[in-house]
Amino acid sequence: MSVVTNTTTIGAIEAPSRRNTELMMLAFAVAVPVFAYINVGLALDGKLPTGVLGYGLGLGLLAAVAHLVVRKFAKYADPLLLPLAVLLNGLGLVLIWRLDQSQRLIQRAEYRWGSFSPDAPKQMLYSAIGIALFVAVLLVLKDHRILQRYTYISMAASLILLVLPMFFPARNGAKIWISLGPINLQPGEFAKIIIAIFFSGYLMVKRDALALASRRVMGLYLPRGRDLGPILVVWAMSILILVFETDLGTSLLFFGLFVIMLYVATERTSWIIFGLLMSAAGAVGVATFEPHVQQRVQFWLNPFAEETWRQSDQIGQALMSFGAGGTLGTGLGQGNSDLIGFAANSDFILSTVGEEFGLAGMMAFLMIYGLIVERGVRTALAARDPFGKLLAVGLSGAFAIQVFVVAGGVMGLIPLTGMTMPFVAAGGSSVIANWALIAILIRISDTARRPAPAPAPSPDAEMTQVVRP
Amino acid sequence: MSELTLTVMRLGFLAVLWLFVIVAVQVIRSDLFGTRVTQRGSRRSADQRPQQTRQPAAPPPQRQQSGSRQRRGAPTKLVVSEGTLTGTTVALQGQTITLGRAHDSTIVLDDDYASSRHARIYPDRDGQWIVEDLGSTNGTYLDRTRLTAPTPIPLGAPIRIGKTVIELRK
Numbered sequence: 001m002s003v004v005t006n007t008t009t010i011g012a013i014e015a016p017s018r019r020n021t022e023l024m025m026l027a028f029a030v031a032v033p034v035f036a037y038i039n040v041g042l043a044l045d046g047k048l049p050t051g052v053l054g055y056g057l058g059l060g061l062l063a064a065v066a067h068l069v070v071r072k073f074a075k076y077a078d079p080l081l082l083p084l085a086v087l088l089n090g091l092g093l094v095l096i097w098r099l100d101q102s103q104r105l106i107q108r109a110e111y112r113w114g115s116f117s118p119d120a121p122k123q124m125l126y127s128a129i130g131i132a133l134f135v136a137v138l139l140v141l142k143d144h145r146i147l148q149r150y151t152y153i154s155m156a157a158s159l160i161l162l163v164l165p166m167f168f169p170a171r172n173g174a175k176i177w178i179s180l181g182p183i184n185l186q187p188g189e190f191a192k193i194i195i196a197i198f199f200s201g202y203l204m205v206k207r208d209a210l211a212l213a214s215r216r217v218m219g220l221y222l223p224r225g226r227d228l229g230p231i232l233v234v235w236a237m238s239i240l241i242l243v244f245e246t247d248l249g250t251s252l253l254f255f256g257l258f259v260i261m262l263y264v265a266t267e268r269t270s271w272i273i274f275g276l277l278m279s280a281a282g283a284v285g286v287a288t289f290e291p292h293v294q295q296r297v298q299f300w301l302n303p304f305a306e307e308t309w310r311q312s313d314q315i316g317q318a319l320m321s322f323g324a325g326g327t328l329g330t331g332l333g334q335g336n337s338d339l340i341g342f343a344a345n346s347d348f349i350l351s352t353v354g355e356e357f358g359l360a361g362m363m364a365f366l367m368i369y370g371l372i373v374e375r376g377v378r379t380a381l382a383a384r385d386p387f388g389k390l391l392a393v394g395l396s397g398a399f400a401i402q403v404f405v406v407a408g409g410v411m412g413l414i415p416l417t418g419m420t421m422p423f424v425a426a427g428g429s430s431v432i433a434n435w436a437l438i439a440i441l442i443r444i445s446d447t448a449r450r451p452a453p454a455p456a457p458s459p460d461a462e463m464t465q466v467v468r469p
Numbered sequence: 470m471s472e473l474t475l476t477v478m479r480l481g482f483l484a485v486l487w488l489f490v491i492v493a494v495q496v497i498r499s500d501l502f503g504t505r506v507t508q509r510g511s512r513r514s515a516d517q518r519p520q521q522t523r524q525p526a527a528p529p530p531q532r533q534q535s536g537s538r539q540r541r542g543a544p545t546k547l548v549v550s551e552g553t554l555t556g557t558t559v560a561l562q563g564q565t566i567t568l569g570r571a572h573d574s575t576i577v578l579d580d581d582y583a584s585s586r587h588a589r590i591y592p593d594r595d596g597q598w599i600v601e602d603l604g605s606t607n608g609t610y611l612d613r614t615r616l617t618a619p620t621p622i623p624l625g626a627p628i629r630i631g632k633t634v635i636e637l638r639k
Contacts, residue, residue, distance in 0.1 A: 021496055028492065032485055039478045079500070080493055087489065331479035357483060364486040371493055378497075 018079035019071050025083035026067055030060045033090030036332060040098045043333030058124060059090050062131045069135045074446035078379060081445070084372050085423060085438045089127050089431065092424035095352050096120045099345040102338035119345055119426045126428040130435030137439035144444045148387045151201030158195040161187035162254070166244050175245040176418060188250040189433035192257070193440065196394035199258060202230070203265040204386050211266035231274065234258045239282045246292040249417030253401050255279055260397040261390060300415040314340055318348050318410050321355035329358025345426045347418060350410045366407070373400045376441050382448035392444045395437050543596055544624055544637035552633030553579050561598065561637070565591040568630060582607045582631025590622070598622045598637060607631060
């Protein structure tokens with residue numbers, strides 16, 4: 001007879017704070033975009049770009065401020081979230097600056113609007129505002145559980161944010177903007193964070209009812225009719241957004257987020273099946289009578305058809321630039337992704353990545369997004385309170401859905417929707433909102449990884465000896 | 470700019486980008502903390518083989534010697550000498566060690582005769598290690614005597630819980 005002999009040594013390891021690892025990774029994350037910036041300059045003009053010092057210092061300064069705040073106020077936070085976000089933001093700035101240099105886009109802007117204004121300085125400003133919001137969230141939000149108090153307020157706030165764009169004129173076919181004087185906002189970007197707060201607060205309270213009160217039919221747990229209420233309401237909301245704002249992206253994000261969080265809260269696969277069926281029914285239903293959505297589907301199915309090409313050659317050009325990139329890419333500054341024209345540096349920025357970095361670079365980009373989502377889910381696993389768990393899953397889920405919707409749309413996997421690639425695409429709302437999202441994740445991970453306080457010394461030991469008969 | 474330089478920069482950039490991803494994954498790998506488990510031995514048969522056929526066990530890894538505070542002759546580790554967990558050692562670093570079938574015990578006993586919270590071993594103020602039975606069903610034995618009160622553990626004395634025997638060693 002043979003037994004396993006466990007000759008093992010078990011020793012406790014205290015949780016390290018990992019701040020120095022974060023600093024090292026941050027230095028790396030600033031160096032990579034600076035290298036890319038020099039690369040663009042050399043490829044376009046054959047000499048070192050003049051702005052490289054200012055650009056490097058600016059990005060480095062933003063990263064340093066964020067790092068110091070994390071070091072002071074979220075000591076045990078995850079060491080990777082901040083460097084990954086800084087890298088994406090930095091590379092986004094380089095790509096936008098590279099597209100600003102394109103003669104084609106400059107001529108196009110001068111022809112269309114009479115003047116051309118570069119987007120890179122604006123994006124740098126938005127990044128600075130984003131970091132400021134990041135710092136503010138970490139300073140104000142000492143404990144993520146405070147957000148739980150605002151469950152229903154955030155429901156109201158997110159509804160308002162989602163409904164508001166209906167009253168503003170449509171831009172490029174989708175009503176996702178609100179304009180206050182010179183400032184244009186995409187409230188959907190902020191709504192995704194606020195709605196994650198509402199869903200986590202709501203599901204934390206209701207999850208037992210949703211998970212346990214069910215009948216088993218054909219191996220599936222079917223929820224009771226009245227428990228279907230919330231999912232029906234959210235579904236109806238997302239259909240309304242799709243119909244009235246003609247925005248496929250926000251609607252998908254909103255509903256997908258709810259289904260993910262329902263699944264995580266209740267551990268019932270039936271919710272996912274219901275969610276998929278309902279979104280399929282909704283999408284098909286709306287696509288049959290909403291002309292804007294119909295058009296998007298047509299563009300997606302026949303990107304190279306003559307009909308499509310006459311109206312918008314964006315998807316076709318994007319697919320061509322992915323193809324032109326090949327495996328290793330054409331090199332920074334040497335692609336022709338500026339042929340996309342409109343929205344080349346916002347919704348379609350991924351095709352510049354695909355063309356100039358090739359498949360290899362594209363995969364690296366997707367890996368970096370994947371790592372951010374992984375750290376978010378890891379944070380959810382480590383979190384000790386159910387609200388924090390749900391919120392971390394919700395925020396990383398929203399991030400993941402957004403990446404999927406944009407990347408899928410640009411690559412022709414799903415119909416294109418008006419959403420921006422987090423951190424990389426030009427656009428203020430997106431960068432600012434995503435920095436806030438990362439700040440909340442860092443706050444949750446700080447709470448989750450902070451070592452538990454030492455238990456109070458128990459007086460039992462001595463007491464038993466005293467009481468001994 | 471020559472074609473060669475641009476090609477080198479293009480491939481260099483991809484290499485740097487992937488290096489970042491790989492370093493990030495390494496950080497995740499080193500981020501998995503919890504309990505450190507050092508495997509030292511392997512399977513051996515239990516049917517009374519002569520001792521010399523056992524694989525030579527490597528010496529236990531040297532813990533950080535904070536011995537200046539510790540008294541001479543104080544035990545440094547707890548060793549399971551009989552039962553399914555034979556060979557497991559736990560370094561004694563001033564923490565309370567709980568034994569039982571409960572999953573949050575320091576040593577989780579897979580033993581039909583053990584209670585879920587069976588006993589605990591802790592240092593008193595002078596650094597003397599004490600074993601205390603936590604109201605278990607089948608009792609905790611130090612040598613041959615069943616414990617009724619927290620008792621100091623002499624070095625090398627067997628503490629028996631069901632089929633498991635543990636002792637403190639230097």
